[in-house]
Amino acid sequence: xxxxxxxxxxxxxxxxxxxxxxxxxxxxxxxxxxxxxxxxxxxxxxxxxxxxxxxxxxxxxxxxxxxxxxxxxxxxxxxxxxxxxxxxxxxxxxxxxxxxxxxxxxxxxxxxxxxxxxxxxxxxxxxxxxxxxxxxxxxxxxxxxxxxxxxxxxxxxxxxxxxxxxxxxxxxxxxxxxxxxxxxxxxxxxxxxxxxxxxxxxxxxxxxxxxxxxxxxxxxxxxxxxxxxxxxxxxxxxxxxxxxxxxxxxxxxxxxxxxxxxxxxxxxxxxxxxxxxxxxxxxxxxxxxxxxxxxxxxxxxxxxxxxxxxxxxxxxxxxxxxxxx
Amino acid sequence: xxxxxxxxxxxxxxxxxxxxxxxxxxxxxxxxxxxxxxxxxxxxxxxxxxxxxxxxxxxxxxxxxxxxxxxxxxxxxxxxxxxxxxxxxxxxxxxxxxxxxxxxxxxxxxxxxxxxxxxxxxxxxxxxxxxxxxxxxxxxxxxxxxxxxxxxxxxxxxxxxxxxxxxxxxxxxxxxxxxxxxxxxxxxxxxxxxxxxxxxxxxxxxxxxxxxxxxxxxxxxxxxxxxxxxxxxxxxxxxxxxxxxxxxxxxxxxxxxxxxxxxxxxxxxxxxxxxxxxxxxxxxxxxxxxxxxxxxxxxxxxxxxxxxxxxxxxxxxxxxxxxxx
Numbered sequence: 001x002x003x004x005x006x007x008x009x010x011x012x013x014x015x016x017x018x019x020x021x022x023x024x025x026x027x028x029x030x031x032x033x034x035x036x037x038x039x040x041x042x043x044x045x046x047x048x049x050x051x052x053x054x055x056x057x058x059x060x061x062x063x064x065x066x067x068x069x070x071x072x073x074x075x076x077x078x079x080x081x082x083x084x085x086x087x088x089x090x091x092x093x094x095x096x097x098x099x100x101x102x103x104x105x106x107x108x109x110x111x112x113x114x115x116x117x118x119x120x121x122x123x124x125x126x127x128x129x130x131x132x133x134x135x136x137x138x139x140x141x142x143x144x145x146x147x148x149x150x151x152x153x154x155x156x157x158x159x160x161x162x163x164x165x166x167x168x169x170x171x172x173x174x175x176x177x178x179x180x181x182x183x184x185x186x187x188x189x190x191x192x193x194x195x196x197x198x199x200x201x202x203x204x205x206x207x208x209x210x211x212x213x214x215x216x217x218x219x220x221x222x223x224x225x226x227x228x229x230x231x232x233x234x235x236x237x238x239x240x241x242x243x244x245x246x247x248x249x250x251x252x253x254x255x256x257x258x259x260x261x262x263x264x265x266x267x268x269x270x271x272x273x274x275x276x277x278x279x280x281x282x283x284x285x286x287x288x289x290x291x292x293x294x295x296x297x298x299x300x301x302x303x304x305x306x307x308x309x310x311x312x313x314x315x316x317x318x319x320x321x322x323x324x325x
Numbered sequence: 326x327x328x329x330x331x332x333x334x335x336x337x338x339x340x341x342x343x344x345x346x347x348x349x350x351x352x353x354x355x356x357x358x359x360x361x362x363x364x365x366x367x368x369x370x371x372x373x374x375x376x377x378x379x380x381x382x383x384x385x386x387x388x389x390x391x392x393x394x395x396x397x398x399x400x401x402x403x404x405x406x407x408x409x410x411x412x413x414x415x416x417x418x419x420x421x422x423x424x425x426x427x428x429x430x431x432x433x434x435x436x437x438x439x440x441x442x443x444x445x446x447x448x449x450x451x452x453x454x455x456x457x458x459x460x461x462x463x464x465x466x467x468x469x470x471x472x473x474x475x476x477x478x479x480x481x482x483x484x485x486x487x488x489x490x491x492x493x494x495x496x497x498x499x500x501x502x503x504x505x506x507x508x509x510x511x512x513x514x515x516x517x518x519x520x521x522x523x524x525x526x527x528x529x530x531x532x533x534x535x536x537x538x539x540x541x542x543x544x545x546x547x548x549x550x551x552x553x554x555x556x557x558x559x560x561x562x563x564x565x566x567x568x569x570x571x572x573x574x575x576x577x578x579x580x581x582x583x584x585x586x587x588x589x590x591x592x593x594x595x596x597x598x599x600x601x602x603x604x605x606x607x608x609x610x611x612x613x614x615x616x617x618x619x620x621x622x623x624x625x626x627x628x629x630x631x632x633x634x635x636x637x638x639x640x641x642x643x644x645x646x647x648x649x650x
Contacts, residue, residue, distance in 0.1 A: 279599075317598070
């Protein structure tokens with residue numbers, strides 16, 4: 001890259017939105033008087049828990065796959081993930097008429113395997129204690145001519161993830177702040193690219209679990225730092241270091257990162273269930289937790305929130321609410 | 326009544342919709358590819374779990390209260406309920422600038438009391454084993470000059486409940502069938518008045534819990550029959566006989582009533598949680614249970630469903646999923 005044009009721009013996200021039209025759901029924006037009264041602001045919840053595969057991940061995976069050449073696409077795509085990205089890549093492959101190979105640890109939950117296989121993907125397993133999933137995936141990809149769709153380190157993935165924020169801002173107009181969960185950083189990088197492009201004065205605030213504060217620390221240090229692998233219920237955010245590409249965007253675009261505890265996340269999931277009547281997975285509930293616990297400083301009048309996903313099964317939800325997980 | 330005009334018509338529901346505009350939420354209609362694939366029809370879920378107070382009941386209560394004279398309204402309104410109708414009447418009173426007295430059993434769940442008091446209502450309790458809540462409410466009303474808002478036996482209540490189906494049919498166009506939970510019969514009477522008025526060929530199908538089949542039996546007998554007070558997790562449908570007014574409408578407008586077991590309701594609540602990402606209370610899940618279990622005969626192509634409410638707290642949901650409630 002020799003110019004100062006950022007690797008993902010508002011126009012890139014708009015292009016992604018065109019490709020996703022009619023394929024990804026245009027998810028609803030929920031309002032709640034109970035939430036507004038509790039936090040003292042008008043909140044607009046962009047509900048990606050209602051997205052296909054139950055999370056925003058489908059946007060980025062499909063967009064990236066749709067940009068491959070016909071030859072690449074015909075040979076198939078691959079990913080390593082035991083989470084929402086696995087299902088997203090599997091469904092993207094099916095929608096584009098090709099095949100997907102997903103590399104998962106052999107002890108991945110049966111429900112995740114079944115969901116991914118349900119979209120027609122081939123599962124290849126590895127031993128999480130002895131195997132190197134990246135090396136395994138790359139070897140498989142080289143051997144079979146597959147293209148790997150990364151979970152966040154790619155401009156097309158990031159642009160796809162940004163389409164949720166684009167829809168939100170198009171629908172509700174002016175927002176003073178946008179609050180977004182931070183895992184590898186793809187969702188917030190895409191969201192911030194849109195938000196700052198449309199409205200330079202908007203504050204973009206990330207939320208991480210307390211023990212998974214790699215992006216907060218990295219932003220404070222001005223460089224990517226690594227932390228021990230976090231133990232948190234927010235499995236979508238249990239990363240030890242930010243992505244290189246996502247961090248290069250987020251250090252320019254993100255105004256602050258705030259932290260929430262696992263108990264605060266549990267309370268937010270319960271609030272979403274009992275008051276909003278929606279199912280939100282732990283990572284998806286982190287912005288709501290930050291709002292409900294007053295962790296967002298200088299909270300402005302109109303606040304957008306990306307509710308990133310809803311993939312938690314009923315039994316785990318019950319254990320989480322009981323504090324047993 | 327000396328003419329053959331039914332006590333609730335499509336025009337009555339349209340009038341109610343005008344009064345409810347900007348006060349009740351226009352709730353979203355959710356689609357689900359997973360559900361459509363599972364049941365083999367296009368399904369349109371009208372999500373009254375996202376309605377104010379978490380259930381359709383607000384529509385009827387507010388509409389009925391809004392039709393009172395200024396003098397009646399100033400003196401206040403009353404209701405007997407420990408369920409969603411209590412909160413609906415309490416909120417309707419607040420919205421209309423008056424007061425509500427709600428008669429509840431003294432052992433009603435603390436969360437229901439707190440929610441009702443949260444809307445500013447006065448709670449009067451009675452002993453459910455020795456007290457007569459209807460007599461108590463009527464004595465209170467006579468003493469204080471209050472107007473009682475009944476849960477279903479009133480044309481204005483029924484017309485208000487019908488506005489959910491009106492919004493659904495306006496939004497999605499042609500439907501071949503509409504599936505609606507049956508408790509006292511107000512929701513289905515209002516829904517059927519709209520549906521048959523707009524599209525005479527539509528099938529209107531009610532769903533009751535197996536042990537609470539008073540409306541099904543009454544329709545078969547051609548007269549209102551009484552059953553023992555049902556034991557079912559579907560607390561909104563634990564009635565022993567249909568309303569007189571609602572039955573007079575439903576015997577003309579409802580094509581069939583189908584039954585679901587408590588376990589089928591539990592499975593439908595879990596499906597709603599895990600696949601649709603929405604929270605549905607047991608009564609609200611009965612149409613979904615009927616669809617998922619194949620209890621709807623001659624299922625047509627396009628099916629509307631009224632998801633009537635979402636008031637189940639997280640702890641009860643967990644117990645229900647575990648089969649412990």
